[in-house]
Amino acid sequence: MPPLKTATLSVISLGCPKTLVDTERALGFLKKTPVRMVDKIEGSDCVLINTCAFIESASQESIDTILNAVRLKKDGSLKKIIVTGCLPQRYGQDLVRELEEVDAFLGTDAYHTLPETLARVLQDERVTQLADTRTLYDELSERSLFTATHTAYLKIAEGCDKKCTFCTIPFIRGGQRSRTIESLVREAEGLAAQGVKELVLVSQNTTSFGFDRGRPELARLLKSLARVPGVRWIRFLYNYPDDFGEEVIEALHEEEALVPYVDLPLQHVSDRILRRMARPMGRAAIEELLQKIRKRVPDVAIRTQFIVGFPGEGEEEFTELCGFLNEWKFERLGLFMFSKEEGTPSARLDGQVSDRVKEERFDRASLLQREVSTGLNARLMGREVLCLVDETAQEKGVYLGRTAWDAPEVDGQVFIHSEEALHPGDFVRVRIEDTLEYDLVGRALRTGSGQA
Ligand code: SF4
Structure with a gap:
């Protein structure tokens, strides 16, 4: 590896908190080098763009960001471009061929090569590292936190073993690899020592933590983290409903540090659509789970997510979804229009819904949720x-x-x-x-x- 000289690096992190942790970790590898972070791309020696490619619109945003950097490079106000993360991992050599002006492409398992890549790029080499080594970071990997000093994300696992027919994650990120509880507790202790008071646990599928070792371990992890001195709030995002066990509900009930907040992306509620999504839990079981959570965790806020316009969703299934929203009145909701993703089984399903109908359903469901949210917030008046x-x-x-x-x-x-x-x-x-x-x-x- 050529020696890494003094250089300035600007950073753009796109996508979700899971990608943000990757960015923080990538920059952690530069902590002991002469590289200096700068806010502005213009005038920097290199920009690192950590990308998202989960759905088409995210890929497009990533490509637009790269093309903007290419323009700056051509103008002479930026010297080098490194593109990392999901976009190169998903599109591989096609992307490397198309974007000739990009100096390096690193896949989701190559963040640790950043110091060497930067050194080579600064010596005018072009670098591509898309190997599928399926590495997992541990508490020894340093991070440069991008969040406020009192809040940090904790990535507890990588990849996913589920087979939801709309999702690109399993083939971009691979199967589930859970970190160990000991490693996560040590990282949490380190973060608390830096002043972090709120931990937000993330992974592709948080409720399946430990399943790759043959047992559910989320409840044990939550209880261990709840004992880390200095951490007052813990929340855990992206929970696949089928694996949301009783012991996790009990942990929420018992542990003060676990905030009454459950993120449970349900994706749909019509049994027919759920089957087409290859999501085993049907409406009756979903309602049973929601009832258990509401009963055992008083004052809980449930956040969920629905996809509208999934192939085969007719007016009947959409009306069922709206009725469900009205009935359960979720405190928080994310709505997405179905995105037909190359390589996923749902892209080949019959009954594709037109963009116009998707948009119309998205607007109707958003309006409905706005009324629900306004009503729920009004109840907090004076509290x-x-x-x-x-x-x-x-x-x-x-x-x-x-x-x-x-x-x-x-x-x-x-x-x-x-x-x-x-x-x-x-x-x-x-x-x-x-x-x-x-x-x-x-x-x-x-x-x-x-x-x-
Ligand atoms: S559980 Fe989540 S990450 Fe895994 S395949 Fe389904 S939608 Fe994708």
């Missing part, structure tokens, strides 16, 4: 809630925070008015004085040490 302060708002004396029912980036915010100065990472009790469709407005009741 005292614990909030975690994320940042200072532009208006003087106003801060942005979140309740335990809100995950960073995807859910709502609380606009907190406070006479006293608040700081990111403070926990503060807030009385809700106004409610909006998705956000809340309130007044801080007591601050002092920042511990409410």
Whole structure:
């Protein structure tokens, strides 16, 4: 490997929190090198673009970002381009051939080669590393956190063994590889020592943690993490419903550090559509699970996700979905239009739905959820809630925070008015004085040490 010289690196991380952890980890490999991070692409020696290619629109965003960097390189305001992550992993040599101006392509298992790749690229070499080694990072891999200092994502596993017919993840990221509980606890302790108070567990399929070792281990992991000193809030995202076991519900019930928040992407609720998606859990079992969670975890916020316009979804199935939304009134909801992804079984299914109908259904379901969310928020009027302060708002004396029912980036915010100065990472009790469709407005009741 040529020696890595002093150089400036700008970074663009696209996609979801799982990709963000990959970016943080990739940059961790540069910590002990003379490379300096800079905010602006223009004028930097190299840009690292960590991409997403989960669905077509994400791939397009990745390609647009790369093409923009190529323009800057041609103008002379950027020297080198490194593209990493899902896009090169998914499209491989086709991408390498098409994007000649890109200096290096690293797949999802090659982040550790970043120092060497950068050194070679700076010496005008072109590098491609798409090997499928299926490595897994551990607590010894350093990370450069991109999130606020009080919140961090913890990636507990890589890949997925399920076979949902619409999903590209298993062939981009491979089968499930869970990290060990010991490794995750050590990483959590390290993060807490850096001031992290909220951990957000992510993976492609969190409820299946441990299944690749032959046993469900999520509940044990959650209980172990709940004992890490300094960590006050823990939430775990992307839970496949079939594997959401009783012991996980009990952990949510028992452990104070586990916030009452369940992320359970259901994708659809019509039995016929669920079968076409190859999702074994039907409507009756889904409702039984939801009932158990609501009963055992009081005041829980359930976040789910639905795909509208899946092949074969007629007006009847869509109406069933809307009725379900109305009946269960999910506190948080993500809606997606079905995206026909090359290489997935659902791309070949009959009954493909036109874009116009998908958009119309998306709008109808969004409107319905807006009414649900407005109604649920209105019930919080006058209530005292614990909030975690994320940042200072532009208006003087106003801060942005979140309740335990809100995950960073995807859910709502609380606009907190406070006479006293608040700081990111403070926990503060807030009385809700106004409610909006998705956000809340309130007044801080007591601050002092920042511990409410
Ligand atoms: S469980 Fe999630 S990541 Fe796995 S195949 Fe299904 S949708 Fe994809």
